[in-house]
Amino acid sequence: MPVLSTQLLVIGGGSTGLGVAWDACLRGLKVVLVEQGDLGQGTSGRYHGLLHSGGRYVISDPTSACDCAVENRVLRQIVPHTIEDTGGLFLATPTDPIDFPDRWFAACQELGVSAEEITTAEALRLEPALNPRISRVFRVQDGSLDSFDLLHTLTAEIKRAGGQVWLRHRVEKLILNGNTIVAAEIRALDTDELLTIGADFFVNATGPWAGQVASLADIKVPIALGKGSMVAMATRPIHTVINRCRPSSDGDIIVPVGTVAVLGTTDVEVQQPTDTTIEPWEVDFLLAQGEILVPQLAYQRPLRAWAGVRPLYRPTTGELGETRELPRSQIILDHADRDGLQGLISVFSGKLTIFRLMAEQVMDLVCKQMNIAAVCHTAETPLTMTSRSFYKLPDRLAKLEVTTSHDLPQVVCECELVTRLAIEEALRFASTLDLDEVRRELRLGMGPCQAGFCAFRAAGIAHELAPTAPASGGLTPFLEERWRGMVPLGWGHTLRQMELTRRIYLELLQTHSLPEPTK
Amino acid sequence: MTEVLIVGAGLTGLFASLLVAERGNAVTLVAQGRGGLELSHGCIDIWGRATPSRALSRLRKSHPYRLAGTAALHAALEFFEEITQQAEYPFPGSISRNLHLPTALGAIHPTALAPQSLAQGDLFDGTPFTLAGIDNLRDFYPQLAASNLRRAGIAVQSVLDLPIPLDDTRHDFYTSDLAHLFDKSNWREEVARVWKPQLIGIKRLGLPAVLGLRDPQHVLEDLQERLGLTLFEIPTLPPSLPGLRLEVILRRRALNTGVHFIEGPRVVGRIDGRSDGRRVSGVVLQTVGGPRVHTADVVILATGGILNGGLVFQQDGRVQESVFDLPVNYDQGRGYWTTTSPLDSQPYSGYGLLVNDLMQPLDAKGAPIFENLYVAGGLLGGADRTMEGSRQGIDLATAYRAVEVALG
The missing domain is CATH 3.50.50.60 (FAD/NAD(P)-binding domain)
Structure with missing residues (x-):
């Protein structure tokens, strides 16, 4: 069994794990990060896209509110290319508690969360699609943040600094020497090989899997899993983040992200990190709540639904189904202190907005325990890709339009204007034929037709680049992944779209009669 | 009445x-x-x-x-x-024996009746065939189709890319763009002139379905004669020409x-x-x-x-x-x-x-x-x-x- 050694082994390739690895690199540590799937396949890639202003938590969780407010400003400096500066509004509707807006506004001022009251007329001028019956409106510093862009940037940065990021590698065993963790046994899922990585310190940043990973060292982590479902609408009737100004509850936010508007979220306790099945009532509820804020949503087509699993901290065994009440702030468990086990810290809960702060706090603790004097530099170090601007569909269109007729590029995905050239580059860069990976990079197949047309074309292009790979091996999983997001919305126009996909892939192309791909 | x-x-x-x-x-x-x-x-x-x-x-x-x-x-x-x-x-075929036609993905489509230009692609016909793509057409990938057919045990003689003889260098065509071009006889003449030297030794040639919209049977026969081989068409993504x-x-x-x-x-x-x-x-x-x-x-x-x-x-x-x-x-x-997979029965x-x-x-x-x-x-x-x-x-x-x- 091959053995490697490093100073720090980070487990988990979401925003927290990558943040920790990046922070460690800047402090001069030798780092390896392992992730069982692809980047952001857990909670980081399954969120509504909100860069919090902090406003959501000023009443329920003041610490989180302050942290969000500070980190919001930091991220705008260090990763501006991942952020669309949409701004945000908090709206009180006639059915919301009448005294809440004043309490909320006072708390914002007290905590330093930037908020400004504007007239409802001004709000309707900014966002004509809002419910005209709103009674109070406050402007905040929300934004939308593309987590895949963030994770890709962090990964590139870690690799540039000499760190390693290993995808599709799962930790199967933690090896102890006395009461100190010294190594991890890791399975490379592509080849099924086992290898051992020795490290001076280990960080468990596996989000909803934190309990499972800790149990490899016989430690119990009191984690509760809160599934949150979201629905993306096929259009973007508002261009500002819309929050409901009332105590935190289900269905209180709409985030404009790329070409869609995301309605969030529900909160249902589940038993497994992979339990992301969406119930029909969740979708109905989110749509109904969304209509209260933006009435025309009733006539728009829901495009896709997904669910993420929040890893929440529940120190005592409470009753099931009350995950909405659990705090959202970050939890850092020092297992030396807590369980007498040296060399391991678990970090979970928190928000994507404060991932950098969580990483800083984890690394401060790691450095203290390792007797390293290095301090954190992430807050003042812009990531190198900051010269790139935030991706917008109109930018792609403008690029296509200025091209002369002699050089019109081939558009493979009409919904998101992805060209053949971009796909070829992405496939070469990713050194994979996984169309889902290309999707996360380019938004391929994320528009109204949900890959109904481009999946076939992308499979054809992928095959031209790697003719020896199993033909169309990537097509079926990609179609199935897109289908899963439509199933919870399977009625009306969305179900018609699904049927069109079936007409194309089953009746025209007969995909189901292809021989099984050989490995 | x-x-x-x-x-x-x-x-x-x-x-x-x-x-x-x-x-x-x-x-x-x-x-x-x-x-x-x-x-x-x-x-x-x-x-x-x-x-x-x-x-x-x-x-x-x-x-x-x-x-x-x-x-x-x-x-x-x-x-x-x-x-x-x-x-x-005309639609050759019969209710007592299905034709087996290649799809654009290289899967096999059993069907009873098909327009002649498609029916000539019957995979159990016995005549060897070549698949050809047309440059800059976004909806047909002959390599992919050939690989999948070969995986199913069907011999594909060779795979080609054929150029579009146009002066301007557009890189993006739909099947319907090409169909309108193929409806014109001077276009077919030019295509045959450019393609013919590349088709030596080929008896049967499969193309994406782009051979005309107004009078497709005439386009088929005319082009077959000019090229001196049997042509067949494979339907592509919508808008599908045969439909x-x-x-x-x-x-x-x-x-x-x-x-x-x-x-x-x-x-x-x-x-x-x-x-x-x-x-x-x-x-x-x-x-x-x-x-x-x-x-x-x-x-x-x-x-x-x-x-x-x-x-x-x-x-x-x-x-x-x-x-x-x-x-x-x-x-x-x-x-x-x-159900959870689009490829299953719903x-x-x-x-x-x-x-x-x-x-x-x-x-x-x-x-x-x-x-x-x-x-x-x-x-x-x-x-x-x-x-x-x-x-x-x-x-x-x-x-x-x-x-x-x-x-x-």
Whole structure:
């Protein structure tokens, strides 16, 4: 069994794990990060896209509110290319508690969360699609943040600094020497090989899997899993983040992200990190709540639904189904202190907005325990890709339009204007034929037709680049992944779209009669 | 003379309208949209999973084929062949042996009748073949198709990329762009000049389906002669040329035989108040200028299933028939409608109207609802057309049966 050694082994390739690895690199540590799937396949890639202003938590969780407010400003400096500066509004509707807006506004001022009251007329001028019956409106510093862009940037940065990021590698065993963790046994899922990585310190940043990973060292982590479902609408009737100004509850936010508007979220306790099945009532509820804020949503087509699993901290065994009440702030468990086990810290809960702060706090603790004097530099170090601007569909269109007729590029995905050239580059860069990976990079197949047309074309292009790979091996999983997001919305126009996909892939192309791909 | 009103302009509605006109009756065809032909491969699938003629007699009694009857299917096919022959767009093939045609993905499509340009691609024909892509066409990838065919044990002689002899250097073509070019004889001449040196030693050549829209049989024969080989076409993503061609042929004949078209308005059914609700009197058209009543002696509903708007699947878990609000056979509750993979059979595919062997929709007790209302095509329940490979066969057979009964 091959053995490697490093100073720090980070487990988990979401925003927290990558943040920790990046922070460690800047402090001069030798780092390896392992992730069982692809980047952001857990909670980081399954969120509504909100860069919090902090406003959501000023009443329920003041610490989180302050942290969000500070980190919001930091991220705008260090990763501006991942952020669309949409701004945000908090709206009180006639059915919301009448005294809440004043309490909320006072708390914002007290905590330093930037908020400004504007007239409802001004709000309707900014966002004509809002419910005209709103009674109070406050402007905040929300934004939308593309987590895949963030994770890709962090990964590139870690690799540039000499760190390693290993995808599709799962930790199967933690090896102890006395009461100190010294190594991890890791399975490379592509080849099924086992290898051992020795490290001076280990960080468990596996989000909803934190309990499972800790149990490899016989430690119990009191984690509760809160599934949150979201629905993306096929259009973007508002261009500002819309929050409901009332105590935190289900269905209180709409985030404009790329070409869609995301309605969030529900909160249902589940038993497994992979339990992301969406119930029909969740979708109905989110749509109904969304209509209260933006009435025309009733006539728009829901495009896709997904669910993420929040890893929440529940120190005592409470009753099931009350995950909405659990705090959202970050939890850092020092297992030396807590369980007498040296060399391991678990970090979970928190928000994507404060991932950098969580990483800083984890690394401060790691450095203290390792007797390293290095301090954190992430807050003042812009990531190198900051010269790139935030991706917008109109930018792609403008690029296509200025091209002369002699050089019109081939558009493979009409919904998101992805060209053949971009796909070829992405496939070469990713050194994979996984169309889902290309999707996360380019938004391929994320528009109204949900890959109904481009999946076939992308499979054809992928095959031209790697003719020896199993033909169309990537097509079926990609179609199935897109289908899963439509199933919870399977009625009306969305179900018609699904049927069109079936007409194309089953009746025209007969995909189901292809021989099984050989490995 | 019976005044017949047909609702729907897909394969079923157009075919039914031709049958009615053929018998010398007045027929009006109303449709909100265009039907699904341009989304289809343009062949006539009757039964994909086995030899059609043998499989059909073993179906359960509620299957649309059983209700329409084998005689209706045979008579429908005979009329269909007559129409396509006369339009000089012949469909070789037979109900007793499926053709096996390559798809653009390189899978095998079993189908009973196919236009000649597609039928010449039969994989068990024995003549070796080459697949060729056309530069800058976004919807055909011959390497991918060839790899998949080879995995299934089918020999593909070689794979080529053929250039488009155009002066400007566009990099992006749809199949319909190319079809319009192939309709021109000077274009074909130029193509043949450029392509011919690259095709030495090739007896049979497969191309994406782009060989003309207006007079495809002539384009095929002309290009075959110029290139000195057998050509076959493979249908691509919508807009699919073979589907479009079939639509053009059926519409052209309908207009020539006096079918009256009303296209665009939404259609709401109208019940005859004098008949104790036993008869329908026609429909109300929701035109821009307001509602307009259109009466008829007989109404044939050919509005299609979910894709074409005949069935409306609602958020509240109910499924409605869109014109007369007829009872639909389905499972109530969205959770039952779909499965987790798009490649599996879907429960919703089998939902639709229940009818008797006269193609009359039935109520919960199994009695006909209206005396003069008939249903055909995708609106009928009881068949999973996608998995059976039976879509066009059901459309033709049930249209034939409905017209036969309606006209007595």
